[in-house]
Amino acid sequence: MLFLDLFIFLFLQNKDHLVYCSRSNSFLKLSEVFFDFLKQCKENTSLILQIDENLLSLLEKHKIIVNEDDDNNFLLEHEFAENQSSYLYSSFGLVLVPTMACNFDCSYCFEKGKRASKMSDEVIDNLICFIKKHDEAKKLSITWYGGEPLLAVDIIEKILKKIHSEISIPLSGQTIVTNGYYFDSKAIDLFQKYPLKSIQITLDGNKERHNSIRKQKTTGEGSFDRLIENMDKIVKELPETKLSIRVNVEKENLKDYFDLQKKLSERWEGHKIVIYPGFLKIHNDTNTALTCDCIDNVEAHELFFHLRKTKMLDESVYPVLQNTRGCCATVINSYIIGTEGEIYKCWDDVTDNNKIIGYINEEKLTNPSLFYRYVVGSKWYHNEECMNCFFLPICRGQCACYRLRNMYENGKYNLCQCAQKTPNLLNETLEYWYDNQIENKK
Ligand code: SF4
Ligand code: SF4
Ligand code: SF4
Incomplete structure (x- = not known):
């Protein structure tokens, strides 16, 4: 028996009728x-039998009409692809936190008030043993994270030296998330020796707003000018490294992103930079939802649609098929290692003792349930809504951390990450793409 596929959408573009x-x-x-x-x-599916044979085979080829098992088989295939990439031992990813200390005092910092600890030599040795144990890995990737990782540049250097001299798994790439204040000549020298794939630095909006948030903890001095100077050095001295500048915006300062995007892309024209909006996640008092000052998913997707369409961001406007949807939390061979050698799965969990899954020097996980919830329980195929959703093939999936908060901690977070689930955005996206195809063919 033949059916109209679960994944089709009929829409009108000007006078054109499209499926x-x-x-x-x-x-x-x-x-x-x-x-x-x-x-x-x-x-009324029985009408399908009236369709002419040639047309029917065209519709079947494009998966617009399918037989009764087809969607289920597709979902199984999709699940298989997801599992294949989730349970891969050949890639080994580590997010390393060499220090929890930070020179800034951002009001929204989730690490506020936590101990400013640093990785000791003992933890570094344990880390090297932990990496050696993952000998099935064919490549290792590292992200430096904090606190402010560059406050521990000596520790970073020590770890990198040991990785290069004692570890046989090739380091396929390293990146850093830094506040940028200490990206001085010492850091530049280190990363000329051990090149970075990318550097992420955050601006908290225009100069005035940024300086009111990202200020020195001890003196209250703003950091905007110094970060711009340091980024000047980065683009000059580390030309092969991509500089990702995240501009934090809330509803009230969205304009800052556009101003900075223009100014900074002109300043560093021709260099490997990307300037993108970041959305602060400010939680309500009970930690169950975001506050209304935050840009919500719908607004975020509309903004990204605009940025892609106007080529301010070099990303596809047209939906992209998503065969896999993993992040550090949902794949088996990725961990975040804190300063005491404690292990987390999700970036948002760092410093939360309840979210530690184990320690690098211990054989057994201390919180295996949380590990299984992240790696297995958060998969889309355990989610009824996703299994029946038209957007599944083009959806980037739900953030596992917020899904678990909804499932186990009374969370009320809106989880659908799919740009096309924003009202009318699928039509707009497809219309834009269709118009451009037509335009290109003229
Ligand atoms: S720079 Fe990052 S780690 Fe430092 S206070 Fe601000 S948000 Fe927290
Ligand atoms: S679960 Fe969500 S917040 Fe955590 S690492 Fe993955 S995408 Fe990031
Ligand atoms: S749009 Fe929402 S329900 Fe649909 S596949 Fe994506 S996350 Fe799941």
């Missing part, structure tokens, strides 16, 4: 009569 299939990420132009007929087929 889009998220499973094949393609669409076909239809006659008005056939468009209306397909709509009727949705209600």
Whole structure:
């Protein structure tokens, strides 16, 4: 028996009648009569038998009409691809926190008030043993994170030296998330020797706003000018490293992003930089939802659509098929290692003792349930809503950390990350793409 696929969407573009299939990420132009007929087929599948043989095979090829097992088989195939990439031992990813200390005092910092600890030599030795134990890995990637990691540049150097001299797994790449204040000549020298793939530095909006938030803990002095000077050095001295500048915005300062995007992309034209908006996650008092000052998912997706369309961000406007949706929390061979050698799965959990899953010098996990919840329980195929969702093939999935908060901690977070789930955005995206295809063919 034949059916209209679960993953199709019929829409009108000016006078054109189109059918889009998220499973094949393609669409076909239809006659008005056939468009209306397909709509009727949705209600009454027996009408499909009236479709001419050649047309039917075209529709089957594009997965617009499928047989009864087809969607289930597709979901199984999708699940298999997800598992293959989640349970891969050949890639080993570590986020290393050499220090929890920070020179800034951002009001929203989730690490506020935590102990300003640093990795000791003993923890470094344990870390090297921990890496050696992952000998099935064919490549190792590292991200430096904090606190402010560059307050522990000596520790970073020590770890890198040991990795290069004692570890046989090749270091396939390293990146750093830094506040940028200490990106001085010492840091530049280190990363000329051990090149970085990318550096992420955050600005908290325009100079005035940034200086009111990202200020020196001890003197209250703002940091905007110094960060710009340091970024000047980075683009000059580390030209092969991508500089990602995250501009934090809330509803009230969205304009700052556009101003900075223009100014900084002109300043560093021709260099490997990307300037993108970051959305602060400010939680309510009970830690169950975001406050209304935050930019919500719908607003974020609309903004990204605009930035892609106007080429301010070099990303596809058209939906992209997502065969896998992993992050550090949901794949088996990625960990975040804190200063005491404690292990976390999610970046947002760092410093939360309840979210520690184990320690690098211990054989057994101390909190295996949390590990399984992240790696297995958060998968889309355990989620009824995703299993029946038209957007699944083009959706980047839900953030596991917030899904677990909703499941186990009374969270009320909006989890759908799919840009196309924003009202009307799928039409707009497809219309834009269709118009451009037509335009390109003229
Ligand atoms: S720079 Fe980062 S770690 Fe430091 S206070 Fe600000 S948010 Fe926290
Ligand atoms: S679960 Fe969410 S917050 Fe945690 S690392 Fe993954 S994407 Fe980031
Ligand atoms: S996360 Fe939301 S949009 Fe994405 S597949 Fe699941 S239900 Fe659909």
